[in-house]
Amino acid sequence: MRPLDESLLFETCELNKTAPILVGVSGGPDSVYLWLRLLEMGFTIVVAHFDHGLRPDSAADAAWVGEQAHRLNCRFVLGRAEVGVIAEREGLSLEEAARRMRYRFLFETAQAYACQAVAVGHTADDQVETVLMHLLRGSGLGGLCGMRFRTFLAEYSTTIPLVRPILGEWRKDIERYLEEKGIICCQDVTNRDLRFLRNRVRHRLLPILETYNSQIRRHLWQMAYSLQADYQIIEQEVGAAWQRCLVDEGPNYVGLNRAGFCAEHEGIQARLIRRAAERFTREQRGSDFASIDRVVRFIRMGCPGQIDMEGGVQVVLDGVHIYVLRQGEWPINPLWPLIPPDAVFQIGVPGQLTLGEGWVLEAFLSSPQEMSALGGHDAFTACLDADTVQMPLRLRTRRSGDRFWPYGMEGPMRLSDFLVNVRLPRWVRDRWPLVFSGDTLVWVPGYRIAHPYRVTPSTQKIVVLKFYRST
Ligand SMILES: Nc1ncnc2c1ncn2[C@@H]1O[C@H](COP(=O)(O)OP(=O)(O)OP(=O)(O)O)[C@@H](O)[C@H]1O
Incomplete structure (x- = not known):
C-alpha cells in the first residue's frame, strides 16, 4: 500500500511546496482529511467547493467548508451551478452532469489561482469499488487499472494534473484520524442509496467477497496498482506503433x-x-x-x-x-481513384493517365522474374498476362449488363452482384473505375482481376497496372 508520505507526494504525485495546491473539498470525511494532512505537511492550499444544488442541505455543506477554511486560514472559492437544468439541456445523467461541472470548476479555479495541481480525496476503498465496478461493466485492462495517483484529464486541462494523494489510505483509518481530532464532517445521505451501483458494491458485494477472502480489498488494490505499471509498458508500445x-x-x-x-x-x-x-x-x-x-x-x-x-x-x-x-465527415483527401460516371479513358502500355484529385493510373510491362522479386502489392495494383490483353486498355465506370469473371471463381457473374458481394459502398459504385480489355472487364481495382487474364506459369510478359496518388 502507499500511505500518504513525502515520497508519495513529491515523487509519485510530483508535487512541490512552491505553488499552492487546489483541494476539492466536498465537506465529507475523505476530502477534509486530505486537506488537513496536506496542511500539516506544509503545503499551501486553496479550498474549492462546488455546490451542485441537488440536495436541500447543499448550501449548509458549502457554508461549513467555508467556515473551516476561514478557521484554518485557507483561501476559499465557492462554485455553484444548476446541475439539474444542465443535465436536462445536454441529455446527461445527473451524476455525469455534476461530475463535469465540478471538474470544470475545479480546474478553472486552479488555473485562476496559479495552483500546481487539483487534489481530490479518492481513497483506497474508492479504488477497490471502482475496479469492481469496471469489472462488472465489462472493462479491459485499462479499467482494471482503476484510478491513478497522478493523471491528466485532457478535457479540463493539459497542464494542470489531477492528483489523488490518499488513494492508498483506507476509509477506516481516515475516520479514526478525524475522530481523534474531534472533527465532525458533513454526511452525504446519498452514500447509502442502494440505487447507485457504487453503493451496492460497497455495502453488498464487498462484504460477500470478504467471506471468500478477508484480504480481498488489499488484493484488488494491489492488482490495480501493479497493472498500472504493466499498462504503461503497453501504452508505450502502442504509442510507438x-x-x-x-x-x-x-x-x-x-x-x-x-x-x-x-x-x-x-x-x-x-x-x-x-x-x-x-x-x-x-x-x-x-x-x-x-x-x-x-x-x-x-x-x-x-x-x-x-x-x-x-x-x-x-x-x-x-x-x-x-x-x-x-461519421459523414470525409477527409479532405479523397480515398479512392473515383472517376466521373460517364468518363471513358484509354491507356497504352507503357502509359500514364492523370485522373482527378492527384490520382494517377500507370501501366507498364514487366517479366515474371521482376514481379516475383518485387514481392506483394496492394489492392490498387494488378498483374495481368500481357498475351491475353488487348491494347490500349480502357477505363470506365459500370454500365447495366456488365459481367465479370472474378479470379478464382468458376465462371462469369453479374458485376452488380460482385460489387454487392464485396460490399463496395453503394454511393461510390457509379464512380468506381473499371479496366477493360476490348469489351471484357479485366480488373475491378481494389478487389479482383478477371480469371482468364491471370498470370500463370506459362506467362511470358506481365502488364502491371497501378493506381497511386501523386500528391
Ligand atoms: N462538491 C464538491 N466540491 C468540491 N470537491 C468535491 C465535491 N464533491 C466531490 N469532490 C471531490 O471529489 C472527490 C471524490 O468525490 P466523491 O463524491 O467520490 O467523494 P467521497 O468519496 O464521498 O469523498 P468525500 O468524503 O470527500 O465527499 C472528493 O473527495 C472531493 O475531493
Missing part, C-alpha cells in the same frame, strides 16, 4: 497505413483502433471488444469498403490506408 502506422491526420479523421497496421501484434492492432476511435466517438465509454474485433477483422481482410462503429465513428478502407473518421 501509432507513430509507425500514422500517415495522415486531420481534425475529423486519422489515416493509418494498412500494411504497417497488419504487421503489428494483434493486441496492438485492437488498441490502435481503440485509440483512433476515441478521438471521434460520442460515447463516454470506449468501444466494446466485439466491435473492435469486428473492425480489426475487416481491416485484415483488406477489401476496400467501410464499416460503422458505435458512437458515430466510421472506418474506411481503401486497400492501402485505414481511415478512422467521424
Whole structure:
C-alpha cells in the first residue's frame, strides 16, 4: 500500500511546496482529511467547493467548508451551478452532469489561482469499488487499472494534473484520524442509496467477497496498482506503433497505413483502433471488444469498403490506408481513384493517365522474374498476362449488363452482384473505375482481376497496372 508520505507526494504525485495546491473539498470525511494532512505537511492550499444544488442541505455543506477554511486560514472559492437544468439541456445523467461541472470548476479555479495541481480525496476503498465496478461493466485492462495517483484529464486541462494523494489510505483509518481530532464532517445521505451501483458494491458485494477472502480489498488494490505499471509498458508500445502506422491526420479523421497496421501484434492492432476511435466517438465509454474485433477483422481482410462503429465513428478502407473518421465527415483527401460516371479513358502500355484529385493510373510491362522479386502489392495494383490483353486498355465506370469473371471463381457473374458481394459502398459504385480489355472487364481495382487474364506459369510478359496518388 502507499500511505500518504513525502515520497508519495513529491515523487509519485510530483508535487512541490512552491505553488499552492487546489483541494476539492466536498465537506465529507475523505476530502477534509486530505486537506488537513496536506496542511500539516506544509503545503499551501486553496479550498474549492462546488455546490451542485441537488440536495436541500447543499448550501449548509458549502457554508461549513467555508467556515473551516476561514478557521484554518485557507483561501476559499465557492462554485455553484444548476446541475439539474444542465443535465436536462445536454441529455446527461445527473451524476455525469455534476461530475463535469465540478471538474470544470475545479480546474478553472486552479488555473485562476496559479495552483500546481487539483487534489481530490479518492481513497483506497474508492479504488477497490471502482475496479469492481469496471469489472462488472465489462472493462479491459485499462479499467482494471482503476484510478491513478497522478493523471491528466485532457478535457479540463493539459497542464494542470489531477492528483489523488490518499488513494492508498483506507476509509477506516481516515475516520479514526478525524475522530481523534474531534472533527465532525458533513454526511452525504446519498452514500447509502442502494440505487447507485457504487453503493451496492460497497455495502453488498464487498462484504460477500470478504467471506471468500478477508484480504480481498488489499488484493484488488494491489492488482490495480501493479497493472498500472504493466499498462504503461503497453501504452508505450502502442504509442510507438501509432507513430509507425500514422500517415495522415486531420481534425475529423486519422489515416493509418494498412500494411504497417497488419504487421503489428494483434493486441496492438485492437488498441490502435481503440485509440483512433476515441478521438471521434460520442460515447463516454470506449468501444466494446466485439466491435473492435469486428473492425480489426475487416481491416485484415483488406477489401476496400467501410464499416460503422458505435458512437458515430466510421472506418474506411481503401486497400492501402485505414481511415478512422467521424461519421459523414470525409477527409479532405479523397480515398479512392473515383472517376466521373460517364468518363471513358484509354491507356497504352507503357502509359500514364492523370485522373482527378492527384490520382494517377500507370501501366507498364514487366517479366515474371521482376514481379516475383518485387514481392506483394496492394489492392490498387494488378498483374495481368500481357498475351491475353488487348491494347490500349480502357477505363470506365459500370454500365447495366456488365459481367465479370472474378479470379478464382468458376465462371462469369453479374458485376452488380460482385460489387454487392464485396460490399463496395453503394454511393461510390457509379464512380468506381473499371479496366477493360476490348469489351471484357479485366480488373475491378481494389478487389479482383478477371480469371482468364491471370498470370500463370506459362506467362511470358506481365502488364502491371497501378493506381497511386501523386500528391
Ligand atoms: N462538491 C464538491 N466540491 C468540491 N470537491 C468535491 C465535491 N464533491 C466531490 N469532490 C471531490 O471529489 C472527490 C471524490 O468525490 P466523491 O463524491 O467520490 O467523494 P467521497 O468519496 O464521498 O469523498 P468525500 O468524503 O470527500 O465527499 C472528493 O473527495 C472531493 O475531493
